[in-house]
Amino acid sequence: MDNPRWVQRPEGANWGDFSPDDQLGRLNLITPEKVRQGVAEVREGVTFSLSLPLDYPGGNLLNPRRYPPVLRPTMRETMPNFNAAIGDQVTDVVCDDLVILHLQYSTQWDALCHVGSRFDADGDGVAEKVYYNGFRADEDIRGPSSLADCGMGDGTSRESTSGATRLGIEGMAAHGVQGRAVMVDLRAHYGDARTFVGYDELMRVMEADGVEVETGDMVCLHTGFGQRVLEMRKTPDAEALHSLCAVLNGRDGRLLNWISDSGLAVLIADNYAVEGLPAQEGHETPCAQMPLHEHCLFKNGIHLGELWHLTPLAEWLRARGRYRFLLTAPPLRLPGAVGSPANPIATV
Structure with missing residues (x-):
């Protein structure tokens, strides 16, 4: 497969499948037909905001590098x-x-340039820093060369010191994020206990609830974490933040294969990172610290949504025996950004 940026792609990757220069990844699967399918799920005309207030969770205990607006x-x-x-x-x-604004402090989308990997895309035995579809660090995704160049301080600088000329969040915004979404209610089965959910656990939940995922669907995982964060009222407990609710097991190869094979367009959760961090032990090194991020963002161009507020919608759907809805969830159209806040709206 000819590509100007790489001669080999990672195992399990879809680089080049949409086009040699594709920057949308699996958003390409949200077609006009998927939009029509989403609209067809609207019966009552009731809407739900799926965003936390953007000053939640409060403080910086969840991620020490991110602060409230x-x-x-x-x-x-x-x-x-x-x-x-x-x-x-x-x-x-x-x-x-x-x-x-720290763009990934609260309810957010990860752009495809949020997480890359050191991978030998050139086939010369030397690993390069690359991102989805072989786009390159320092060429397509650029950052400052030193702390002095970061423009930190009082926030008054008008000059950007980093930015993605490829794979930035603006591509997602321009394409539009609207279509049929599917709710998988992990909380209804696992409660608020910290539970690593792999392929077997996920399939049991979906089978029990009669949930089906089709190509181009946007998958939402309700764990209850967003609700618990909201109840902490911006004074979160550090231990609770890192020990509550279901998370996906990014080390489960069968789960990663299902994510690829299901045809889902994006993957969303109301927890911190969709997957459990730190990832479970028992994998050969060197390996990704965030294996699900690697599989989704780096290998397959699947945008991740994190820290959404799904509980009211999930409870509404469960009470009515439904799991599909229309989701409208564009990020900010901020050129060069590696992530973005979102105010997703579900319509049922």
């Missing part, structure tokens, strides 16, 4: 542009603000 007023000359009377002869009072 900070709102600040813009400036009008030398004064804050907030509750500002803009002149003696006019009646307008104006508020205008900015936000310092």
Whole structure:
């Protein structure tokens, strides 16, 4: 398979299957027909917001590198542009603000450039830093060369110091994320206990609930974690954050094969990372610390949604014996970003 960026692709990868330069991955499976199927699931016209407030979970105990958003007023000359009377002869009072936002702090999408791997794409025996479909670190996904170049500080810098010229989240936004979604209710079967869910466990839940996943469906995993985070009211308990609710077992090869074979377009969960971190032991090294992220983002172009709020919708669907719904969930159209907040809307 001819490709200008690679001569070999990782085992189990779909690089090049959509096109040599594809940047959408399995979003290509969300076709007009899948949108029509999603619309056909709307019966009552009831909507659910599937986003946590973007200042949840609170603090930085879930991920020490990510912090809650900070709102600040813009400036009008030398004064804050907030509750500002803009002149003696006019009646307008104006508020205008900015936000310092960690894009993957709360309810979010992972872009395909969020996680790559060191892999010998050139076939010369030397591993390179590469991303989905062979796009390259420092060429297609660029970052600062040193901490001094990061533009950290008070957030007033107007210059970008990193960005993806390929695989950025803006591709997902431009394509649109709307179609038929499927709810898999892990919480109904496993409660709030920390449970690693592999292929066998997932199949038992889906069989018990009569859930089927077809090509192009968007799969949502309800674990209850988002609800528990919401109940902590921005003062989360560190131990609870890392010991609650179901997570996928990224080391389970049969589970990863099912993700590939199912034809799902995207994979979403209301927990921190979809998969359990740290991953389970017992795998030869070197290996991925986040094997499900590697399989989905790096190998197969499957966007991951994390920290969604699925409990009210999951309970509504279960009470009515339903599991399919229309999902509308675009990210921010922010060029070059490796992830984005989302305010997904389910319509039933």
